[in-house]
Amino acid sequence: MPLLEVENLHTYYGKIHALKGVSLTVEEGEIVTLIGGNGAGKTTTLNSICSVVRSSEGRVTLNDEDITHLSAHHVVERGxxxxxxxxxxxxxxxxxxxxxMGAFTRHDTQEVARDLEFVFHTFPRLRERQSQLGGTLSGGEQQMLAIGRALMARPRILLLDEPSMGLAPLLVRDIFRIIVYLNERDTTILLVEQNALMALAIAHRGYVLQTGRIILSDTAEALRQNETVRAAYLGEH
Known part of the structure; x- marks a missing residue:
């Protein structure tokens, strides 16, 4: 049984049909990546899973519990x-x-303190800057803070939306190394990423989204070798 199952999601923005029957699964312990061009519906998929955007049709289940119609903060409480x-x-x-703020739904004070220590261990820069205003951090530090804040909610599944966006190549490598590190410590991850080459290098499986539809799904290695994926998303011709 998948940890997360998305079945036939349809989501609209007004009259724009953004998701047209998206289905995917994430098993516990996996990194699954969702790749596609700009406007393909990647962020809308994550927002629909989280109830930030309401889907008009379809079903989202977490560990076989239907969470489709829960409010966003209750989805966070579920993990x-x-x-x-x-x-x-x-x-x-x-x-x-x-x-x-990441731990606002939690009341287990001792466990929150333990998770804070884990975040500071994972991102030592945040420990050094803990009294600094978030808006004064560099782009890379802000990305670390965004991931750290999400970890403070103790996710059963962590949804990462474009974690490398706008970062220098060295910082991109650091962020992907951290994603692997988190996964090795039992964090299940659904990753949306423009840098398809890097995403497929660390993921177990992947889905290719095009204009609101899943057009391909396979192991990450198989997608890396797929001629269509190589030409369209990996910059190889």
Missing amino acids: IVQSPEGRKIFARLTVMENLE
């Missing part, structure tokens, strides 16, 4: 947590306050 595109940290709050 689906997103680090959003563009980071969306609280610029006028300190690093520590941003991290504390």
Whole structure:
């Protein structure tokens, strides 16, 4: 039984049919990546899973519990947590306050303290800057903070939306190394990423989304070898 199962999701923005029957699964312990061009519906898929955007048709289940119609904060309480595109940290709050916001649904004080220590261990820069305002951090530091804030909710599945966007190549490598590190420590991950080559290098499986539809799904290695994927998304001709 998959940890996360998405069945036949249809989502609209007004009259625009953004998702046209998206179905996917994520098994516990996996990194699954969702790749596709701009406007393909990748972010909409994550937002629909999280109930940030309401789908008009379809079903989302977490560990066989139907969560389709739950509000966004109840989805977080169930264990689906997103680090959003563009980071969306609280610029006028300190690093520590941003991290504390990640744990706002939790009441297990000792476990929250343990998770905070794990975040600081994973991102030592955040420990150094814990009293600094979020808006004064560099782009890479803000991405670390966005992921750290999501981890403070203790996700059963972590949704990462474009974690490498706008970062220098060295920082991109750092972020992907951290994603692998988190997965090795039992964090299940659904990854949306423009850098398809890097995403497929660390993922177990992948889906290719095009204009709101899944057009391919396979192991990450098979997708890396697929001629259509290589030409369209990996920059190889």
